[in-house]
Amino acid sequence: MRLFFMGKHGGSHPEENKDRTRNVGITVAVVPKELVFPVSMHIGKPAKPVVEVGDEVKIGTLLAEADGKISAPVHSSVSGKVIKIEKRQTQSGMADCIVIENDGKDTFIDSIKEQEEISDPKVILEKVVSAGIVGMGGASFPTAVKLDPPPGSTIDTLIVNGAECEPYSTSDYRVMLEHTDEIIKGIDVVRKLLPKLKIVYIAVEDNKQEAIRTLSDAVKDFTDITVKTLRTMYPQGSEKNLIKNLTGREVRPGGLPSEVGTLVMNISTVRAVYRAVKLGEPLYQRVISVSGSPVKEPRNLLVRIGTPVESLLHDCGGFKEDPAKILSGGPMMGRALADVSVPIVKAMTAITVLNAKEAEIGEESDCIMCSECINVCPVNLQPILISEAFKRGDVDKAKALGAMDCIECGNCSYICPSKIPLLENIREAKAAIKAQQQKEGA
Ligand code: SF4
Numbered sequence: 001m002r003l004f005f006m007g008k009h010g011g012s013h014p015e016e017n018k019d020r021t022r023n024v025g026i027t028v029a030v031v032p033k034e035l036v037f038p039v040s041m042h043i044g045k046p047a048k049p050v051v052e053v054g055d056e057v058k059i060g061t062l063l064a065e066a067d068g069k070i071s072a073p074v075h076s077s078v079s080g081k082v083i084k085i086e087k088r089q090t091q092s093g094m095a096d097c098i099v100i101e102n103d104g105k106d107t108f109i110d111s112i113k114e115q116e117e118i119s120d121p122k123v124i125l126e127k128v129v130s131a132g133i134v135g136m137g138g139a140s141f142p143t144a145v146k147l148d149p150p151p152g153s154t155i156d157t158l159i160v161n162g163a164e165c166e167p168y169s170t171s172d173y174r175v176m177l178e179h180t181d182e183i184i185k186g187i188d189v190v191r192k193l194l195p196k197l198k199i200v201y202i203a204v205e206d207n208k209q210e211a212i213r214t215l216s217d218a219v220k221d222f223t224d225i226t227v228k229t230l231r232t233m234y235p236q237g238s239e240k241n242l243i244k245n246l247t248g249r250e251v252r253p254g255g256l257p258s259e260v261g262t263l264v265m266n267i268s269t270v271r272a273v274y275r276a277v278k279l280g281e282p283l284y285q286r287v288i289s290v291s292g293s294p295v296k297e298p299r300n301l302l303v304r305i306g307t308p309v310e311s312l313l314h315d316c317g318g319f320k321e322d323p324a325k326i327l328s329g330g331p332m333m334g335r336a337l338a339d340v341s342v343p344i345v346k347a348m349t350a351i352t353v354l355n356a357k358e359a360e361i362g363e364e365s366d367c368i369m370c371s372e373c374i375n376v377c378p379v380n381l382q383p384i385l386i387s388e389a390f391k392r393g394d395v396d397k398a399k400a401l402g403a404m405d406c407i408e409c410g411n412c413s414y415i416c417p418s419k420i421p422l423l424e425n426i427r428e429a430k431a432a433i434k435a436q437q438q439k440e441g442a
């Protein structure tokens, strides 16, 4: 099935498929009896467990501490008891996990309560570090690292990313409508960490008019916050695209937004920063859309981290037709789940279920050299060349062709008339490059 037509300058227009959940308000998901907490829900080193089997925990209890700067702690989202520490299936394969039996009492640690007003940037940053916040739009990069840019960089522009360009997903949209106030207060907290900040853009695609109206109304008294309406296009929400579109600044391949004085944060991440600093909350829950034609009652759910995917599918009434593919994320960037027992993690935005027709990919055939994958790549890569280099085992060539700059948007795979799994191959190439780099560093 062809899902979209091609954009002119990289990017595409996939069918949005957001109508099933766009107008469905956030409701609280059932909290299951057993929850599973991978010690790595972030980019960087896995966190180190600090609990043992048999320990009693509360909501907010530290389960695993960050291991170094590029890492993030993990906290319990329920009260109960640690019953296992073992390898479990996660969205990214088998990984070390802490398993908690929920006692159903929802007892909180004492420090989750309204906090005193804090103005010291160091204390604010410590709160963000200890809350274990990571990029909630899917990036999973530790937020505290972003908020503590390298010495010498001067951040003058903050882009709050509410583009949510991935089809099906409406979790950020609902957060923008239902928690507008906490997003604005989150910007205020972030502002305290960035003394040179001059302008804040809240970026929203033009298919979310109600969110644009609500946010514009909320910021009307702020001279330094502007809601920017973006043309609906995939992947409009990618970091480098947003920076280029809103500021005209270009981040060099392999470079960081901070090098061009810009910080990009997902809308739900900004809200989590507010809740960490003002309410003392570690990141223990998030909003997730569960959608797709086989789902009986698609919903936007407030979910405790560690909840198995199957529990959410049950919350949505199960299936009205056989599911052919269940994805963590949307159809463009999402990863197929081998198992619905995998737990919800901090950066998971959506669960998307496709039926057989929607999931049909077709048989792979030889490249016909149409260049369409090159035309749709938003970061100007040559996906077919990277894929071919990886396939013949030339990891160095894949790296030289810029594989690490791939933002994994999936445009190339979807456009390819020969059904070549370009994204899959490039993801594998990136993993091989990372492994090679670790080996060289060892
Ligand atoms: S190479 Fe990467 S960034 Fe370019 S279209 Fe493919 S998935 Fe997207």
Ligand code: SF4
Binding pocket: 366, 367, 368, 369, 370, 371, 372, 373, 374, 384, 415, 416, 417, 418, 419, 420
């Ligand atoms: S889109 Fe597919 S067929 Fe066309 S050049 Fe790229 S890999 Fe080859």
